[in-house]
Amino acid sequence: MCSTRRFSWLAAGWCLLLIFVCSLGCDQGNKAKEKTKSSPAESCCEEDSGEKESKDADKDKTEKAADTKATEAKVPEKKAAETKAPEKKAAEAKAPVAKPAANKPTADLAKYEALLDNGKVKTPLGLPPVPIPADNPMTAAKIALGEKLYFDKRLSKDGTISCATCHDPAMAWAEHTPTSKGIGKQVGGANSPSVINSAYATSQFWDGRAGSLEEQALGPIENPIEMGHELKEMIADLNNLSEYKEAFQQVFGTDVTREGVAMAIAAFERTVLSGNSPYDKFKAGDKKALTDSQKRGMELFEEVGCSTCHTPPVFSNFRFYNAGIGMDKKPPDEGRKAVTKKDRDLGKFRVPMLREVANTAPYYHDGSVATLEEAVAIMADGGKKHEKVSGMLKAVGENKISPEGKKDLVEFMKALSGDYPRKPKS
Ligand code: HEC
Numbered sequence: 001m002c003s004t005r006r007f008s009w010l011a012a013g014w015c016l017l018l019i020f021v022c023s024l025g026c027d028q029g030n031k032a033k034e035k036t037k038s039s040p041a042e043s044c045c046e047e048d049s050g051e052k053e054s055k056d057a058d059k060d061k062t063e064k065a066a067d068t069k070a071t072e073a074k075v076p077e078k079k080a081a082e083t084k085a086p087e088k089k090a091a092e093a094k095a096p097v098a099k100p101a102a103n104k105p106t107a108d109l110a111k112y113e114a115l116l117d118n119g120k121v122k123t124p125l126g127l128p129p130v131p132i133p134a135d136n137p138m139t140a141a142k143i144a145l146g147e148k149l150y151f152d153k154r155l156s157k158d159g160t161i162s163c164a165t166c167h168d169p170a171m172a173w174a175e176h177t178p179t180s181k182g183i184g185k186q187v188g189g190a191n192s193p194s195v196i197n198s199a200y201a202t203s204q205f206w207d208g209r210a211g212s213l214e215e216q217a218l219g220p221i222e223n224p225i226e227m228g229h230e231l232k233e234m235i236a237d238l239n240n241l242s243e244y245k246e247a248f249q250q251v252f253g254t255d256v257t258r259e260g261v262a263m264a265i266a267a268f269e270r271t272v273l274s275g276n277s278p279y280d281k282f283k284a285g286d287k288k289a290l291t292d293s294q295k296r297g298m299e300l301f302e303e304v305g306c307s308t309c310h311t312p313p314v315f316s317n318f319r320f321y322n323a324g325i326g327m328d329k330k331p332p333d334e335g336r337k338a339v340t341k342k343d344r345d346l347g348k349f350r351v352p353m354l355r356e357v358a359n360t361a362p363y364y365h366d367g368s369v370a371t372l373e374e375a376v377a378i379m380a381d382g383g384k385k386h387e388k389v390s391g392m393l394k395a396v397g398e399n400k401i402s403p404e405g406k407k408d409l410v411e412f413m414k415a416l417s418g419d420y421p422r423k424p425k426s
């Protein structure tokens with residue numbers, strides 16, 4: 001029933017992606033290549049030609065794979081580092097599924113209106129305009145509803161988990177465990193990325209299996225090891241709560257629907273942005289905003305080609321590369337191959353954005369790297385040794401970046417931490 005809408009999201013997603021690829025990608029790649037001391041063995045265009053091809057071929061598969069079950073349902077045995085998990089969850093774990101919330105008056109919309117300017121999201125210094133899909137316009141009431149849903153544990157089957165459990169504003173909208181625990185303390189296979197600036201991503205998830213935030217939002221609710229809730233059941237539960245029934249009527253003119261849930265959550269996520277960092281202030285002319293080490297790091301970041309993949313202003317080109325992470329596992333982490341079914345995409349993951357990266361440890365798609373220093377060192381050395389590692393990344397390693405250089409790069413990463421919403425508005 002939602003296929004038309006889903007199709008248009010998908011189509012919009014692909015269009016954006018293509019425009020991005022055409023306007024930025026090869027151009028950036030070549031520019032960076034010119035500057036790079038040891039020129040990458042393969043240009044970004046070469047590495048991506050396969051990628052583009054596979055995109056067309058997989059539109060349909062993506063849709064099915066977006067179900068999330070395929071990749072997210074892997075349950076690895078290793079639980080070692082899970083001990084760091086915050087204990088606060090336990091205390092809150094008792095909320096029964098259908099307990100009606102205290103009947104708050106409709107949220108004060110003024111603070112949500114303040115996020116918007118003529119239907120556009122106001123952006124902090126340094127960020128480009130937030131792309132808004134034509135079929136999901138931003139309104140204050142929709143953002144408020146999306147926020148409420150995002151923080152509501154009743155969306156999970158046993159009432160213990162909300163989106164914020166794994167993407168917590170107090171942890172820069174990520175989670176400080178290598179992989180996440182869903183309902184019944186089940187452990188997933190991937191590190192929970194920050195939701196910050198996900199509004200700019202041209203695909204969602206480490207393997208890009210969802211095309212848009214709208215498409216992404218329903219995945220975790222149904223995922224048996226995340227929130228484990230049959231959508232039909234959840235929609236029925238929400239329709240029994242007058243606070244939601246009324247809010248949906250107000251925003252969408254319908255009862256609670258799955259499309260509405262997805263659209264409201266996505267609208268809210270488009271307001272979770274980070275900018276106004278020392279880097280942005282420096283770029284805007286405040287030459288004192290960066291330390292000397294950060295300035296050196298910034299130059300190195302461009303010189304050796306980090307910026308080819310981690311392209312400013314959001315520090316990702318949203319393409320997929322193999323960095324050697326998870327390749328030593330048996331079997332190796334599939335990455336993009338799970339979506340395209342192509343061998344050449346084995347172990348490729350979407351380039352993560354780097355804003356707030358200093359606040360979102362641990363690192364990489366499997367959360368296998370604990371510190372920023374270590375994460376940067378792996379990249380600076382050209383990825384984790386494996387034959388499948390991207391030629392562009394290997395070329396970065398050929399620069400033999402010194403320990404001081406690595407330190408400067410880490411300092412530069414810290415300069416990408418700025419302002420972002422620290423807690424729910426309501
Ligand atoms: C049990 C933990 C958990 C819960 C609950 C959860 N997520 Fe996630 N989320 C993850 C993990 C892990 C990933 C990465 C999965 C992957 O890429 O395979 C992810 C990925 C995402 C992404 C993609 C970000 C990116 O950069 O690709 C978004 C957006 C997101 N989640 C939003 C949500 C929303 C909205 C909800 C609530 C409806 C939610 N999540 C619930 C763990 C969780």
Ligand code: HEC
Nearest residue numbers: 306309321323325349351352363364365375379380392393
């Ligand atoms: C060929 C593209 C490419 C280049 C060049 C590149 N990276 Fe990356 N980077 C990636 C990919 C892909 C990942 C995620 C890999 C994974 O999780 O399997 C990543 C991950 C990271 C992470 C971890 C982020 C997180 O949230 O987990 C950091 C930090 C990072 N890169 C910094 C750098 C720095 C510094 C450089 C230059 C020395 C660099 N990268 C060069 C593609 C690239």
